[in-house]
Amino acid sequence: MNKYLLGENEFDKFYDLYLYSFNRQDSSQRKRVFKERYDHSLSYGIMNGSKLGSGLFSIPFEVNFHGVDYKMNGIGDVMSAPEFGGQGGAGKLMNEALFDMYKNHVTLSYLAPFSFGYYRRFGFEQVFDHTQVEIKSESLPRIKNAEHGYVERISIKDIPDELKKMYLDHNDLGGVNRSKWWWDHMLDKHSDYQAALAYDDDDVLIGYLIYYNQDQTFYIHEWINLNPLSRQLLAKFVIKHQSIFSKFVYESPNPDFKSDILDDPYTTNLTVTPYMMARIVNLEDFLQRYPIQVNSLEKIYFRVKDTLEWNDHTWALEINDGKVKLSDADGEGADLELTIQTLTKAMFGYRNLNSLADYGTVKGDLSKINSLSKVFVSERPQLIDYF
Known part of the structure; x- marks a missing residue:
């Protein structure tokens, strides 16, 4: 068992460090919600005397990536006490968490960065963006009343199972497959949220929105x-x-928000903002089960540079009749070279390899780069959840 894994008895120390590190005020709800996350996570920590010096969560999830389910651990609440800072504690815990993910057959990891540069050191890369749509009340478009259907307004705690199923059915771009505990956790954390349910004339749910208000917004x-x-x-x-x-x-998980559908786009402030990062923990599994976009590919050798030794290889990839054949090919001459961060961008559909080559982050045979680029999805990923 990993010596940095914390148990039930260390919860109070972990919670106290969280309150101090993120300048949060203690409350019964905050502690209850935090305990829910602690109980469902792998919690890592390094002691500094009798106190916890550094800590982080590694939260087990599953994600749907273009119809393929992968295990994904979300990294959250990476923190160090100021008197323990600068000693590499958080970095050590990050490496331990990644090693345990690999041992536990976890393929991917996501996190919300406080610094993109810091987490790139651990192989993470930006792949999720959000579009924030902001419009003043007087600029709202006119919408006709619908001749059919109706809307029901409910408290967030009363959302039906059919809403949860609708989310799962429309979550296939890398988002979280929300389990029961995560739904419960979200509803507890955001107990002031509300939901609006849209039904057709046959009382079938055809859409929903979850919303809240702060002051005049x-x-x-x-x-x-x-x-x-x-x-x-x-x-x-x-x-x-x-x-x-x-x-x-409205903060949309779609980075390509269609402003042209608005009556007057000038009345709306649209801002695309970086959201979360991802990391390929197990490249072999990600590629073996990946939703490939071509039926065949002549063998390509590509060198991946990574701090995780099991990914840090020259790989041979070929595709025959839609079947992927991937093998370790160390010692062979590589057709192209790239880092795990660059490969993450390409495989997640955030930016294709041809574009990345234009910026100099992929080096090698341009025809081979083009061929490999066609293997990967082109639709950009979307993630609503935050941890």
């Missing part, structure tokens, strides 16, 4: 539609709050 946290009727119903529901709030904000 209406925030849309999550919005899924099955059809134009759902979009019309829920958009009209939002606009009916026009007299209550002065500003409306």
Whole structure:
């Protein structure tokens, strides 16, 4: 067992370090919610005398990547006490967590960075962006009343199972397959959120949005539609709050938000912001089960540079009749070279290899780079959850 893994008895020390490190105020709800995360995570820590010097969560999840389910551990609450800072404690815990992920057959890892540069040292790379859509009340578009269907408003704690299923059915771009405990945790953490459910005339759920408000701003946290009727119903529901709030904000997980669908894009402030990072923990498993986009590929040798020794190889990849054949080919001459971070961008569909080669982050035979680029998905990933 890893000597840095913490047990039930260390919860109070971990929680106290969290409060101090992130300048949070203690409350019964905050402690309860934090305990939920602690109980479902691998919690790592290094003691500094009688106190905890550094700590982090490694939270087991599963994600859906273009129809393929992969184990993914989310890294969260990376922290060090100021008197213990600068001694490499958090970095040591990060490496231990990654090693344990590999042992436990975890393929991917995500995290929300406080510094992109810091986490790139551990092989993580930016792959998720959000689009924040902000519009003032007086600039909201006019939406006709729908001739069919209706909207039901409920507390977040009352969301039905059919909503959870709708989320899962439309989560296939790298997002989290929310398990029961994670749903419960989210609902407990955001107990002040509300939901609006759109139904058709046959009482079938066709869309939903989850929202909350702060002061004079209406925030849309999550919005899924099955059809134009759902979009019309829920958009009209939002606009009916026009007299209550002065500003409306929607943070969409889609980085390619379609501003052209708005009546007047100039009235809307659209901002694309970096969101979270990802890391390929087990490249062999990721590629062997990857949703490849070509049916055949002549053998390509590519050199991957990584701090994780099991990924740090020259690999031989070929595809025959849609079947992937991947093998360690150390000693062979590589057709192209790249880092695990660059490969992560390409495999997640964030930026293709041809573009990356233009920026000099992929080196090698351009025809081989082009061939390998066609193997990977081109649709950019989307992630709503935060940890």
